[in-house]
Amino acid sequence: MTTNKLVRGALVAAMYAVLTMALPAYGPLQFRLSEIMTLLAYYNPFYIIPLTLGCAIANLASPFGIIDIIFGSFSSFLALTAMSKTKNIYIASLWPAVFSIMIGIEIMLLSSEPVNFFIITGQIMLSQFIVVSLIGVPVMKFIAKNKFLNIDKI
Numbered sequence: 001m002t003t004n005k006l007v008r009g010a011l012v013a014a015m016y017a018v019l020t021m022a023l024p025a026y027g028p029l030q031f032r033l034s035e036i037m038t039l040l041a042y043y044n045p046f047y048i049i050p051l052t053l054g055c056a057i058a059n060l061a062s063p064f065g066i067i068d069i070i071f072g073s074f075s076s077f078l079a080l081t082a083m084s085k086t087k088n089i090y091i092a093s094l095w096p097a098v099f100s101i102m103i104g105i106e107i108m109l110l111s112s113e114p115v116n117f118f119i120i121t122g123q124i125m126l127s128q129f130i131v132v133s134l135i136g137v138p139v140m141k142f143i144a145k146n147k148f149l150n151i152d153k154i
Contacts, residue, residue: 016054
C-alpha cells in the first residue's frame, strides 16, 4: 500500500468518525450524514476498510459500547462489501438500510427498555434510506460528474 493510499484511507476513516460524532447519530433515528460516504465503496472497494474503521471509531461513543463497536462495524462492513459488488448505484445505496436490520436486533436486545423490533428497525432503515439513497446518491452523482473532483481517483 502506498503512503498516498494510507493517508487517503486514514482521512476517510477520520472524516466518517468526526461527522458521525458531531451530530446526533445513535438511537432509533440515525440520520448519520457521514453515511453518504459509504457510497465511496460503490466507486472504489478500497474504502471498505477505512469506512469500517471510521464506523468503529464513531461507535466508541455509542451507548451500547463494545457490542456496537463490533456488530455495528460488522453491519457496515457487510453493507460496504455488498455496495462495492453492486453495479447500479441506486441498488447499492439500499444495502446500508438492509443491513441495518442487525442494528435493530442489537438495540432490541441491549436496550434497557422494551423495544419493538419492527418499529426500531423500520426507523433505522428509513433514516439510512433517506441519507444514503435520497441525499447521498444525488450528491455522489454530482461529484462523479465534476471533473475537478474526479471521484474515480479519490
